[in-house]
Amino acid sequence: MSRRTRLDFLLVLVVSILVFLALSWRGEIAPVEPPKRFDAAQIERGANLAAIGDCVSCHTAPEGKPYAGGFALRTMYGVLYGTNITPDPQTGIGRWSQDAFVRAMREGVSRDGRHLYPAFPYDYFTRMTDDDLHALYAFIMTREPVSARTPEHDLTFPFNIRLLLSGWKMLFLDRQVFAGDRSQSRDWNRGAYLSETIGHCGACHTPRNLLGAERKRRHFAGGQAEGWHAPALDASSRAPMPWTRESLFRYLSYGASERHEVAAGPMAAVVHNLGAANEQDVRAIALYVASIMGAPDEARQKRAEDALAMARENLGAADVSARSGQPEGGDDAAIEAGGEIYAGACALCHGSAERRPGAPSAEALHLALSTSVSLQSPGNLIRIIFQGIAPPDGEAGPFMPGFHGALTDEQVAALVVYLRAAYTDRPPWPHVGREVRRVRQQLARGH
Amino acid sequence: MPVLNVNGTTYQIDADPATPLLYVLRDELQLNGAKFGCGLGQCGACTVMIDGNAVLSCVTPISALEGRRVRTIEGLGSLDNPGPVQRAFIEEQAAQCGYCIPGMMMRAQALLERKPAPSKAEIRRHMNANLCRCGTHMRILRAVERAAALMKVK
Numbered sequence: 179m180s181r182r183t184r185l186d187f188l189l190v191l192v193v194s195i196l197v198f199l200a201l202s203w204r205g206e207i208a209p210v211e212p213p214k215r216f217d218a219a220q221i222e223r224g225a226n227l228a229a230i231g232d233c234v235s236c237h238t239a240p241e242g243k244p245y246a247g248g249f250a251l252r253t254m255y256g257v258l259y260g261t262n263i264t265p266d267p268q269t270g271i272g273r274w275s276q277d278a279f280v281r282a283m284r285e286g287v288s289r290d291g292r293h294l295y296p297a298f299p300y301d302y303f304t305r306m307t308d309d310d311l312h313a314l315y316a317f318i319m320t321r322e323p324v325s326a327r328t329p330e331h332d333l334t335f336p337f338n339i340r341l342l343l344s345g346w347k348m349l350f351l352d353r354q355v356f357a358g359d360r361s362q363s364r365d366w367n368r369g370a371y372l373s374e375t376i377g378h379c380g381a382c383h384t385p386r387n388l389l390g391a392e393r394k395r396r397h398f399a400g401g402q403a404e405g406w407h408a409p410a411l412d413a414s415s416r417a418p419m420p421w422t423r424e425s426l427f428r429y430l431s432y433g434a435s436e437r438h439e440v441a442a443g444p445m446a447a448v449v450h451n452l453g454a455a456n457e458q459d460v461r462a463i464a465l466y467v468a469s470i471m472g473a474p475d476e477a478r479q480k481r482a483e484d485a486l487a488m489a490r491e492n493l494g495a496a497d498v499s500a501r502s503g504q505p506e507g508g509d510d511a512a513i514e515a516g517g518e519i520y521a522g523a524c525a526l527c528h529g530s531a532e533r534r535p536g537a538p539s540a541e542a543l544h545l546a547l548s549t550s551v552s553l554q555s556p557g558n559l560i561r562i563i564f565q566g567i568a569p570p571d572g573e574a575g576p577f578m579p580g581f582h583g584a585l586t587d588e589q590v591a592a593l594v595v596y597l598r599a600a601y602t603d604r605p606p607w608p609h610v611g612r613e614v615r616r617v618r619q620q621l622a623r624g625h
Numbered sequence: 626m627p628v629l630n631v632n633g634t635t636y637q638i639d640a641d642p643a644t645p646l647l648y649v650l651r652d653e654l655q656l657n658g659a660k661f662g663c664g665l666g667q668c669g670a671c672t673v674m675i676d677g678n679a680v681l682s683c684v685t686p687i688s689a690l691e692g693r694r695v696r697t698i699e700g701l702g703s704l705d706n707p708g709p710v711q712r713a714f715i716e717e718q719a720a721q722c723g724y725c726i727p728g729m730m731m732r733a734q735a736l737l738e739r740k741p742a743p744s745k746a747e748i749r750r751h752m753n754a755n756l757c758r759c760g761t762h763m764r765i766l767r768a769v770e771r772a773a774a775l776m777k778v779k
Contacts, residue, residue, distance in 0.1 A: 518642050521686065522642070522689070523684045526665055579684060579754070583679060584680040584684070585689055
C-alpha cells in the first residue's frame with residue numbers, strides 16, 4: 179500500500195470513529211421531581227401492562243422488594259443486574275421525567291445518557307404507543323420507593339464497554355411503533371401488539387446470534403432464558419398435543435392446561451403475573467400465539483393422536499420394547515435402570531402400565547403428553563427432575579417434589595434416557611450424562 | 626437382593642427394587658420414625674437423609690440406593706442420648722401430635738450439617754417442603770435455631 183493510500187485509509191478510519199462517537203453520544207436529561215399524583219385510570223392501565231410485561235421478574239432480587247432491582251441475569255457475556263426501578267430518588271428512577279422514561283424504553287438510554295444493555299428488551303418496548311408508555315410511567319412512579327443500590331454488571335471484555343452498544347443498536351434496533359395487520363381481527367391485533375411490544379415473548383422464544391441479536395427470520399422458533407430452553411411457538415413446536423387458543427389461554431392464565439405441562443422455570447413467574455392481567459388481553463395473546471403456531475399438519479396430527487392414545491390407555495414402562503418404529507441407538511442398560519427408577523419414584527403420580535396417573539391430590543401429566551421429553555435437548559427435563567415444580571410461596575398450585583438429593587447424576591441420566599425412549603418416538607438424546615452434570619453445576623452456581 | 630446401608634448398618638433387603646424406601650424402612654427394618662403422610666412426595670413426613678441430602682423416602686426406590694448412606698431419625702440419637710436436633714425439639718416442646726416431627730428433624734439436620742449458622746429466612750425456606758397440620762410451625766422454627774446453637778457448642 180502506498181503512503182498516500184495509507185493516509186487516506188487512516189483519515190477514513192478516524193472520521194468514521196468520530197462520526198460514530200457523535201452519533202452515539204446521548205445527553206443527560208435533567209432530573210425532575212415527578213408529579214405526586216397520577217390519573218387512577220392511567221395507573222390501572224399501566225398495572226395491566228406491567229403484569230403482561232412481567233417487569234417485576236427481572237427487576238426484583240430473590241426475596242427482595244418488588245422492582246428494587248438486584249436480580250442477577252446470567253448470560254454468556256457475564257452477569258447483568260436488573261436495576262432498581264422504584265421511584266426512590268437516589269438509587270431508583272425517582273428523578274426520571276416522563277421523557278427520560280420513554281427514551282429508556284424506546285432507545286435503550288438511561289437518564290444520564292448511558293447506553294443500556296439489550297437484556298433490557300427495548301427492541302420490543304420501542305414499538306409501544308405513547309399512551310401505553312405514559313401509563314407505565316404512571317404505574318412505576320406510584321410504586322413503593324425502595325433504597326437499594328444495584329450492583330454494577332459483571333461482564334467480560336469487550337462487552338463491558340457501553341459505547342459498543344450504540345453500534346449494536348445501529349445494527350439491530352428497529353425503532354418503529356407497532357403497525358398491526360389490517361387483514362386480521364381486532365383481537366388478533368391486540369394480541370400481536372401485546373406479545374410483540376410489552377410482552378416481549380420473542381425475547382426468550384426466538385434464537386439469537388453471537389452478538390445477542392435475534393434471528394428475525396426465525397421469530398418464535400425457540401430460544402433460551404436463564405438456562406432453560408424456551409420452546410418454539412411457531413409451526414416447529416414440539417408439544418405432543420398441539421396448542422389451541424383455548425389451551426394457551428388456560429395455560430397463560432392459570433399456569434396449567436390439560437394435556438400440557440405445568441408452567442416451569444422462568445415461565446412460572448410470567449404466568450403468575452398474567453393471572454393478574456386483563457382477561458381479554460390474555461385471550462388476545464393466546465389467539466395471536468395460536469395463529470403463529472398455525473393449524474397442525476397431518477404428520478403432527480397423527481403424532482398427537484398417538485400421544486393421546488398412549489395417555490388414555492396408560493401405556494408406558496412395560497411397553498417400551500414392544501413399541502414398533504423405535505429408533506436405533508437406545509442404551510438398553512440405561513433404559514432398564516431408568517425404568518426401575520421411574521417405577522419407584524415417578525409412577526405413583528405420573529402413571530405406568532400397572533397404575534393410572536395420579537391419585538386424588540396429584541393429577542400429574544402422563545408423560546406421553548410432555549413437551550420437555552420431546553425437545554431437541556434434555557435440559558428442561560433434567561431441571562424439572564432436579565428441582566420439581568412448586569407454586570410461589572404461600573400460594574396453591576401444582577406441586578412436584580425435586581429429586582436432586584434423592585438421585586445421583588447417573589440415576590437421573592438413566593431416568594432421562596428411559597423417559598425419552600418410553601414416551602416419544604424421537605431419536606435418543608446424545609451425551610445425557612454430560613447434560614445432567616452440566617445442569618447440576620449450573621444449579622449449584624445459582625442458575 | 627438389594628443391599629441398603631441405614632444408620633451405619635448394612636442390610637440385605639428382600640423386596641422389589643422399585644419399592645420406595647419408606648416401606649422398606651417401616652416394614653422390613655421396623656424403623657418407624659419416618660411416617661407415611663401422603664405417599665406422593667408432597668408432605669415431607671417421610672423425610673430421611675441420603676448422603677447428607679434431605680430426601681422424600683416415599684418416592685425414592687431402593688434400586689437407587691446402592692452404595693449410598695441412608696440416615697433416619699433413629700440414627701440421630703436415642704431416648705437416653707438424644708442428638709442436638711432432638712434435644713432442641715424437646716426443649717422447645719415443638720410437637721403437638723408429633724406426626725410431622727421426624728421428617729422435620731431430618732430436614733433440619735440436613736440443613737445444619739451443610740449450613741451451621743442459617744438465618745431465620747434460610748431456615749424457613751429450607752423447611753418449606755415439610756407440612757405440619759397441627760400448627761406448631763413457630764416452635765419448630767425456634768427448635769431449628771436452638772439446634773444450630775446446640776451444635777455450635779459441641
